Amino acid sequence: MxxxxxxxxxxxxxxxxxxxxxxxxxxxxxxxxxxxxxxxxxxxxxxxxxxxxxxxxxxxxxxxxxxxxxxxxxxxxxxxxxxxxxxxxxxxxxDAIDGFAGDHRAGQEQADTAEAGREYVEIDGLGDVMEHLAASTSGPIRFTHTDALAVSAGEQPVLARLVADGRLLRGLHEFDAASTRSLDVVEWANLGEEQRLATHIPNEFVCYGTDAVIANTDWGGEGGRYVVLRDAVVVRAFVELFDRMWAAASGVDDGAEPTSERLVELMQAGLKDEAIARALGVSLRTVRRRVAALMEECGVETRFQLAVKLTERGLTGFEG
Missing domain, CATH: 1.10.10.10 (Winged helix-like DNA-binding domain superfamily/Winged helix DNA-binding domain)
Known part of the structure; x- marks a missing residue:
């Protein structure tokens, strides 16, 4: 040789x-x-x-x-x-892939969109578009799960990595769909999704912070096309709809989350996320997801800002 x-x-x-x-x-x-x-x-x-x-x-x-x-x-x-x-x-x-993907989506939008602010998506490319939106936006992701929008957690590796890094993901599962797709619900829970069950979801959509929403154009129906909307007023309307449905929905497993008060106590004691997870007997992903929820509740964007806000407010005013 x-x-x-x-x-x-x-x-x-x-x-x-x-x-x-x-x-x-x-x-x-x-x-x-x-x-x-x-x-x-x-x-x-x-x-x-x-x-x-x-x-x-x-x-x-x-x-x-x-x-x-x-x-x-x-x-x-x-x-x-x-x-x-x-x-x-x-x-x-x-590192430049996301930038090239954005150029591609912009080109598609100019070529395929007949109405300003709308980007229509073919069903076979839906998963890729959702991954791009997850990577190119910020803030909590609000996901409605119905039988029609049959995207599995396993098809979203970018989203899984973002959630593992602490990005908040909330999922509303239609009750009938959840009862017949229990394995799918568990799969999304394992990815790190906060979950609640709703008796009825009027339209399937996903909100990516307040930057974009992907939704079905056939409101209340089973057909239609998927469209990406970026108009700020429209996106905030979808976010408001989701949050109202979330408030009225029931929890999937109320015993899985640590209380806010105990979590805040450990954070103020200077413990790192790994130590907090061990102290609470939960996963690191659960701790990071709960911290992200507290940040949203306090209206802050960084852990430092959260610490300041908690110091100002004390331990009161948080749901257990």
Missing amino acids: NPLAVLGIDDLAEQLYRQVLRDQARPFGVYASRLNTPVGDVEAAAEQLRALRLVRITEDGRPSADHPRAGLERVLSAEEARHAERRRDLARLR
């Missing part, structure tokens, strides 16, 4: 390198004889080694080489530096 092949060195050049290390500065004819190879081929092999500075050609046209620990370490260091830069370039490209 030729260990130098990773550097683009062929077998003949690798054999020549070994010969030069064993017996330096011989005429090319000597090496050609030992390798049973024409002199021209040996000279071409030497050029491969010279390009990587593994050998050098003396003034009288003979190959010689440094100790391999020096020569090969020099080549390896250069290769590792090149690959490190390549990895950084690829990481920057990955």
